[in-house]
Amino acid sequence: MEIFALENNFQLADGNAIPALGFGTFGIFDRLHQENIIADAIACGYRHFDTASLYGSEISVGLGIKSSGIAREEFFLTTKVWKDDMESSRIRSSLESSLKKLQTDYVDLLLIHWPRCNSADAQWIEHLNEAFETFILLKKEGKVKSIGVSNFLVHHFEALKTAERPVVNQIEYHPGYMQQEVVDYCKKENIVVEAWSPLGRAALLTDKTVLKIAAKHKVSAAQVLLKFCLENGVLPIAKSTDIKRMQQNASLMHFMLDANDLQELSDIKQNTGWSQEHPDFAIPSARVGDF
Numbered sequence: 001m002e003i004f005a006l007e008n009n010f011q012l013a014d015g016n017a018i019p020a021l022g023f024g025t026f027g028i029f030d031r032l033h034q035e036n037i038i039a040d041a042i043a044c045g046y047r048h049f050d051t052a053s054l055y056g057s058e059i060s061v062g063l064g065i066k067s068s069g070i071a072r073e074e075f076f077l078t079t080k081v082w083k084d085d086m087e088s089s090r091i092r093s094s095l096e097s098s099l100k101k102l103q104t105d106y107v108d109l110l111l112i113h114w115p116r117c118n119s120a121d122a123q124w125i126e127h128l129n130e131a132f133e134t135f136i137l138l139k140k141e142g143k144v145k146s147i148g149v150s151n152f153l154v155h156h157f158e159a160l161k162t163a164e165r166p167v168v169n170q171i172e173y174h175p176g177y178m179q180q181e182v183v184d185y186c187k188k189e190n191i192v193v194e195a196w197s198p199l200g201r202a203a204l205l206t207d208k209t210v211l212k213i214a215a216k217h218k219v220s221a222a223q224v225l226l227k228f229c230l231e232n233g234v235l236p237i238a239k240s241t242d243i244k245r246m247q248q249n250a251s252l253m254h255f256m257l258d259a260n261d262l263q264e265l266s267d268i269k270q271n272t273g274w275s276q277e278h279p280d281f282a283i284p285s286a287r288v289g290d291f
């Protein structure tokens with residue numbers, strides 16, 4: 001019954017492997033607290049960290065890795081270029097700054113954070129293509145091992161004309177917001193889908209269907225939601241500030257959701273726990289506390 005725990009990987013289309021459970025680092029703004037959280041996550045066995053130029057967590061991830069004494073190559077680090085930095089020169093400075101903060105000379109995965117900077121941006125297609133062409137060069141230069149995108153829908157992929165294609169799309173994904181059309185497109189195009197907010201930012205932890213299935217398997221609601229991603233071939237990025245919950249989120253090997261469970265979860269009303277963010281008409285701006 002071995003299905004995806006911390007030591008398992010997804011295969012990327014470029015030949016690289018990515019650990020099947022990521023640790024999210026958004027929304028922890030106190031640096032000392034952040035450093036302890038990263039140290040705890042490493043102690044729990046997490047090696048795949050998801051950060052972004054926006055999150056303010058890159059310094060703590062870098063420090064956490066350095067002080068762990070574990071070799072850099074044992075980790076998989078993702079960072080993202082913010083939507084207002086899509087010009088070639090700004091992408092380069094964004095990555096340079098991320099590398100410095102992370103105390104490394106490469107990232108394993110670089111993502112375009114959002115496909116357009118705002119709804120009024122009439123030139124978003126040109127910006128997107130310029131951005132991804134730059135990503136391709138950064139990969140050739142060895143500063144990035146794999147390149148991908150985040151918050152892309154099918155029409156954003158279709159607008160991208162570059163010869164090399166993204167290998168990852170990180171999107172909001174949980175039973176209450178399954179985005180089936182883009183998930184099916186990514187599967188067909190061999191693009192790994194990562195789930196951000198796989199717990200619906202905790203909103204789904206009290207859903208009655210999720211709780212019923214959790215009770216049936218004697219696991220927590222969070223474990224059901226993370227397993228739901230994995231059994232649907234989606235890589236969850238889970239975030240917790242608490243070491244016990246980190247351990248629980250990584251403990252997914254001892255149970256399987258059956259076809260009935262998966263169907264019942266998929267039947268949860270869509271938009272339950274949805275963040276209200278959307279890449280075309282509800283694009284987030286940097287929020288209070290972001291830096």
Ligand SMILES: NC(=O)c1ccc[n+]([C@@H]2O[C@H](COP(=O)([O-])OP(=O)(O)OC[C@H]3O[C@@H](n4cnc5c(N)ncnc54)[C@H](OP(=O)(O)O)[C@@H]3O)[C@@H](O)[C@H]2O)c1
Pocket residue numbers: 023024025026027050051113150151170171195196197198199200201202205220222223237238239240241242245246248249
């Ligand atoms: N690409 C993008 O645009 C984008 C957007 C949003 C997020 N992300 C990434 O995705 C990551 C995860 O998303 P998220 O942080 O928004 O939401 P999430 O992982 O769905 O939910 C996090 C919330 O769930 C709680 N939680 C975690 N494990 C739990 C457990 N076992 N039992 C009970 N509660 C639990 C956490 O509280 P405690 O901390 O108190 O445990 C926190 O309040 C982010 O950190 C970030 O790396 C990417």
